[in-house]
Amino acid sequence: MTDIESPNVSTDLQGEVALVTGATSGLGKRFAEVLALSGAKVAVTGRREDRLEALADQINQQGGEAFPVKLDMTDADSIVSAVESAEKALGTVTILVNNAGIPDAQRAHKMSLDLIDSVFDTNLRGPYIMSCEVARRLMDAGKGGKMVNISSVGAFNYSGNGAALYSITKAGIVRMTEALAVEWARFNINVNCIAPGAFSSEMMDGMLERMGDFSQSFPRKRIGLPSQMDSTLLYLVSPASEMVTGTFIKVDDGQGPR
Numbered sequence: 001m002t003d004i005e006s007p008n009v010s011t012d013l014q015g016e017v018a019l020v021t022g023a024t025s026g027l028g029k030r031f032a033e034v035l036a037l038s039g040a041k042v043a044v045t046g047r048r049e050d051r052l053e054a055l056a057d058q059i060n061q062q063g064g065e066a067f068p069v070k071l072d073m074t075d076a077d078s079i080v081s082a083v084e085s086a087e088k089a090l091g092t093v094t095i096l097v098n099n100a101g102i103p104d105a106q107r108a109h110k111m112s113l114d115l116i117d118s119v120f121d122t123n124l125r126g127p128y129i130m131s132c133e134v135a136r137r138l139m140d141a142g143k144g145g146k147m148v149n150i151s152s153v154g155a156f157n158y159s160g161n162g163a164a165l166y167s168i169t170k171a172g173i174v175r176m177t178e179a180l181a182v183e184w185a186r187f188n189i190n191v192n193c194i195a196p197g198a199f200s201s202e203m204m205d206g207m208l209e210r211m212g213d214f215s216q217s218f219p220r221k222r223i224g225l226p227s228q229m230d231s232t233l234l235y236l237v238s239p240a241s242e243m244v245t246g247t248f249i250k251v252d253d254g255q256g257p258r
Helices: 026-037 049-061 076-090 113-141 164-187 202-211 226-237
Strands: 017-020 041-046 065-070 095-098 145-150 189-196 248-251
Touching: 017 026, 017 076, 026 041, 026 049, 026 065, 026 095, 026 202, 026 226, 041 049, 041 076, 049 065, 065 076, 076 113, 095 113, 095 226, 113 145, 113 164, 113 189, 145 164, 145 226, 164 189, 189 226, 226 248
Parallel strands: 017 041, 017 095, 041 065, 095 145, 145 189, 189 248
Antiparallel strands: none
């Protein structure tokens, strides 16, 4: 047998500093836990301080290292301040997971201007500002990094059920991923995207309550569990994906259009 080097499948995140937005529940909470279990120091961010502190305590008690940072994704000053706080507490952020997002759940022509602004700012403007702030600090430190933006299969398909702006902003996240990956490749900053289907979360629970159990229309008639996205996240933030940038991965159990 010909000798070959060991396969590059490392998901060891020792020495990395991660920042996860929307970490107070659902996918974001799971992402933070998984990154910590893989060795990264994790800044957990969101609006609900009590939940952030509880999550940080849980991670720290389990032998990881986490630091809670209050963050409002609709406020540019809050975004810059959050990155600054995370850096002071843990070091330069080398892994960013742009997970925070909100639905609109209204017909486009019935949305108030305040709701339009909130959805745009949380789902697209905020992640853009956050990405640029983290990238700027990586460049200044002479370090590379990994960014994972959370989109949705709704970026590729809209059924007219009253979430047009959500679909638009999540499609914007995919394009943001592609564009920033090209711009920052020379700085060894990889930018990728996960487009989840229906996964269990507070947002999904609210949709199920409003619309009924629509999972019965899915090929496998089920809602995903956050843990079923662990391997995809770890791949995109780890040494194993060094050559992967500017792409998206659908994790939707066959629910989305093909």
